[in-house]
Amino acid sequence: MLTALLVMTGIALALGAALGYAAVRFRTEGDPLVDKIDAVLPQTQCGQCGYPGCKPYAQAIASGEAGINQCPPGGEDGIRKLADLLGREFTPLSEEHGIEKPKAVAVIDEQTCIGCTLCIQACPVDAIVGAAKQMHTVVAPLCTGCELCIAPCPVDCIAMVSVAETVPTWKWRYPAAAIGKAA
Amino acid sequence: MTSYIFVVISAVLVNNVVFVRILGLCPFMGVSKKLETAVGMGAATTFVLTLGSGSSYLIDHYLLQPFDLGYLRTLSFIVVIAAIVQLTELVIHKASPLLHQVLGIYLPLITTNCAVLGIPLLNAGMRHDLLESLLFGFGSSVGFTLALVLFAGIRERLEGADVPAPFKGTAIAMVTAGLMSLAFMGFAGLDRVQ
Numbered sequence: 001m002l003t004a005l006l007v008m009t010g011i012a013l014a015l016g017a018a019l020g021y022a023a024v025r026f027r028t029e030g031d032p033l034v035d036k037i038d039a040v041l042p043q044t045q046c047g048q049c050g051y052p053g054c055k056p057y058a059q060a061i062a063s064g065e066a067g068i069n070q071c072p073p074g075g076e077d078g079i080r081k082l083a084d085l086l087g088r089e090f091t092p093l094s095e096e097h098g099i100e101k102p103k104a105v106a107v108i109d110e111q112t113c114i115g116c117t118l119c120i121q122a123c124p125v126d127a128i129v130g131a132a133k134q135m136h137t138v139v140a141p142l143c144t145g146c147e148l149c150i151a152p153c154p155v156d157c158i159a160m161v162s163v164a165e166t167v168p169t170w171k172w173r174y175p176a177a178a179i180g181k182a183a
Numbered sequence: 184m185t186s187y188i189f190v191v192i193s194a195v196l197v198n199n200v201v202f203v204r205i206l207g208l209c210p211f212m213g214v215s216k217k218l219e220t221a222v223g224m225g226a227a228t229t230f231v232l233t234l235g236s237g238s239s240y241l242i243d244h245y246l247l248q249p250f251d252l253g254y255l256r257t258l259s260f261i262v263v264i265a266a267i268v269q270l271t272e273l274v275i276h277k278a279s280p281l282l283h284q285v286l287g288i289y290l291p292l293i294t295t296n297c298a299v300l301g302i303p304l305l306n307a308g309m310r311h312d313l314l315e316s317l318l319f320g321f322g323s324s325v326g327f328t329l330a331l332v333l334f335a336g337i338r339e340r341l342e343g344a345d346v347p348a349p350f351k352g353t354a355i356a357m358v359t360a361g362l363m364s365l366a367f368m369g370f371a372g373l374d375r376v377q
Contacts, residue, residue: 003250011242011259015266022270026277 034062040081042073045124046146048098053124067091072098073145104160105143106150110135112157119149119158190315192373194322200298201330202360202367204305207298211331212356214289221335225328227289229321231271232299235264236320239303240313253307260303268294298327334363 037058044054049070051057060066061082068082069091076093083090093100108119108128115133127143130136138158150158163169200206207228214224239260247255272290276283283290293299302323306316337359346355 004252004255007246007250007252008255008259008262011246011262015262019266019269019273022273026273 034058036085037061037082040074040078040085041071042078042144044073044144044146046073046144046148047124048072048146050097061086067094069094070097072100073103075100101145101160102162104145104162105140106138106145106147106158107140107161108136108138109157109159110137112155114155116154118152118154122148122152124148187314187318190311190318191322191325194319195326195329196367196370197373199326199330199367199370200302200323201327202364203371204298204301206301207296207327210289210292210296211327211334211360212353215331215335215338215356218332218335218339220289221331222328224289225324225331228293228296228299228327229324231264231268231290231293232302232324232327233317233321234267234271235260235299236303236306236316237313238263238267240306240311240316243303243307244313256304256307257300261300264299264303265294298323330363330367334360337363 034055035058038055041054041058047053049057049066051060051066057066057071061068068086068088069079070093071078072093074082079093080090082088106128113130113135115130115135117130117132117136119136120128120130124146125142125144127139128136128149129139145160147160150160194200198204201208201211210224210228214220242259242263243256247253247259268291272283275290302320303316306319309319311319338356341355341359350358
């Protein structure tokens with residue numbers, strides 16, 4: 001009885017130690033390139049690139065499936081950063097995926113909202129709060145401006161309002177000189 | 184030497200894990216819808232089963248038998264196999280991300296494949312030595328892969344076949360598996376030589 005316990009404990013300890021060692025020894029980070037690309041993308045999760053979110057698009061870029069010019073919210077800046085990161089040529093934003101717009105957030109006209117929850121289901125970042133037959137509203141800091149909530153709204157009470165530049169949202173412009181044009 | 188060859192042939196064809204021993208039916212029915220997944224599952228199982236047979240033999244021979252603890256075989260084997268599967272996954276993930284991607288979810292799933300536990304137990308029951316255990320594990324998993332790949336090929340064809348409505352889906356797959364099992368009975372004669 002005691003030997004049985006000891007033997008099983010021994011096996012368990014030895015295997016546990018081996019696994020613990022292996023977990024440290026053979027640690028793998030996720031694909032670092034995908035994470036880097038994902039960090040450059042604007043995380044709007046809008047799907048305008050044709051992929052179901054920013055991460056899948058990053059994976060597609062990393063595997064060479066997708067071009068770097070399919071992200072309208074990222075705009076020209078985003079494409080430039082991706083081109084730098086990947087060492088690819090800068091290509092202008094592909095028109096079939098959309099055009100660059102100033103950053104905007106969705107605003108629900110609360111007088112008109114009928115509480116149908118359709119926009120809540122459409123929102124990829126859960127930035128809309130509300131319940132069935134209750135007025136909904138957008139949590140502005142979470143809204144990525146992806147416009148996915150506009151189409152499902154049956155009473156057209158959602159509008160995109162561009163974010164005015166205020167002291168907290170202002171930041172330095174990126175240098176405007178285009179790389180490669182000098183030559 | 185010939186006895187080793189017989190161990191392998193017997194494990195692959197004569198006593199095929201799936202068709203004759205009726206082990207590992209869950210992955211056999213579950214991942215045989217597509218040829219690719221069948222090959223992936225087969226490769227992962229071959230890897231784990233061969234390793235598992237060897238290490239189970241070592242545990243059995245050097246740990247359980249000296250202490251007369253044969254009744255702990257099932258328990259200790261499943262622990263060892265589970266650990267090996269985890270270890271394999273870690274190592275493959277590090278060493279060959281491509282292989283890891285191919286084997287993917289099948290690797291952890293193998294822990295619950297009864298063939299992987301069954302073969303080491305059969306090894307212990309048949310008093311195989313280390314090399315025989317390894318060969319028997321390898322042969323059995325090759326047999327498993329063979330069964331899985333053949334069955335997946337047939338099922339892909341069945342998708343396009345004009346199957347009577349009541350037999351569609353799993354029913355016709357079961358009938359097919361039964362017929363294949365009958366076909367493998369034909370190899371039983373090979374056993375006489377042994």
